[in-house]
Structures are given as structure tokens and as C-alpha cells.
Amino acid sequence: MSLQSRNIHATRTLPLALILRPIPPVLDDSKVDNMVCTLQKNPPAGTEFEPGTLPPxxxxxxxxxxxxxxxFAFGGCHRLQAYGRAQVEDVNCKVLKVTKSMLKVYLGGSVDAIVGE
Incomplete structure (x- = not known):
């Protein structure tokens, strides 16, 4: 649970293809592989996740x-990579509405180019 979404209890699914990740991830492949196994309902022993699911x-x-x-996703890189590798199209998410000025905290001056404004 993140500080941003700790008070958001509702989750929804979004197609992985719609989620923009403007910052390249740095990944631990073994962590991603464990998450893929979890998504495929074959989690490794001792995993903290319910088979077939990952935290939003x-x-x-x-x-x-x-x-x-x-x-936009600025965290959850391992989970998003796992969804992609497992070929699971829909991602479990907590969605937070933001303004353009809030996006500038993450994207700086490039926000206009990314959102086409």
C-alpha cells in the first residue's frame, strides 16, 4: 500500500496497453519471475500473494x-512487467485522479509533450 492510495479501497482493472510508464524501470528479474508464477496460479513457496493476483x-x-x-504508472514496475510477461492484459489498479500541475511533479516540462497540450 502506498502513501498516495492508502485511503483508496476501490480497485479496478485497466488494460496494460493503456498504462504509460514514462520512466524506464530498473528490475530484479527473479522478483518479476516470482510474480509471473503467482499470476499463472503457480506461486513459489512462501510467496505473500494470493495465486492469480498481485496487489493493485x-x-x-x-x-x-x-x-x-x-x-500513468510511476511505481509498480515489477508488477507491470510481470503482467506483460504473463500475457495478462488487465491490471489490478488503484486509480487516482490528478491535474496537469500534479503530473508536472513527476514529468516536469515534458508533461505538455506527453499529453499533447
């Missing part, structure tokens, strides 16, 4: 003035 990923949702939705 925090997603920042920005809707442009034109109505276009952007979904």
Missing part, C-alpha cells in the same frame, strides 16, 4: 481538456 498498482489518471484519458 497505483495509477495516476489525467483527463485532458479535450476529454482524452491518460493513465
Amino acid at each position: 498498482v497505483d495509477i495516476l489518471h489525467y483527463q485532458s481538456p479535450a476529454g482524452k484519458d491518460f493513465y
Whole structure:
């Protein structure tokens, strides 16, 4: 549970293809492999996750003035990589609505180029 989403109890699924990850992840492949096994309902002994599930990923949702939705992940890199490797299309998420100025905390001046404004 993250500080940002600790008070958000509702989760939803989003297609992995919609989630933007503008910062390249640094990954521990063995951790990703364990998560893939969990998603495939064959978790390694001693895993902390329920077979077939992973904890939700925090997603920042920005809707442009034109109505276009952007979904950003700045954490959860191992989980997102595991979903991709396991070919699971839908990601369990906690979605937090953000403003453009809030996105600038993460993206700086490049936010305009990314969201097309």
C-alpha cells in the first residue's frame, strides 16, 4: 500500500496497453519471475500473494481538456512487467485522479509533450 492510495479501497482493472510508464524501470528479474508464477496460479513457496493476483498498482489518471484519458504508472514496475510477461492484459489498479500541475511533479516540462497540450 502506498502513501498516495492508502485511503483508496476501490480497485479496478485497466488494460496494460493503456498504462504509460514514462520512466524506464530498473528490475530484479527473479522478483518479476516470482510474480509471473503467482499470476499463472503457480506461486513459489512462501510467496505473500494470493495465486492469480498481485496487489493493485497505483495509477495516476489525467483527463485532458479535450476529454482524452491518460493513465500513468510511476511505481509498480515489477508488477507491470510481470503482467506483460504473463500475457495478462488487465491490471489490478488503484486509480487516482490528478491535474496537469500534479503530473508536472513527476514529468516536469515534458508533461505538455506527453499529453499533447
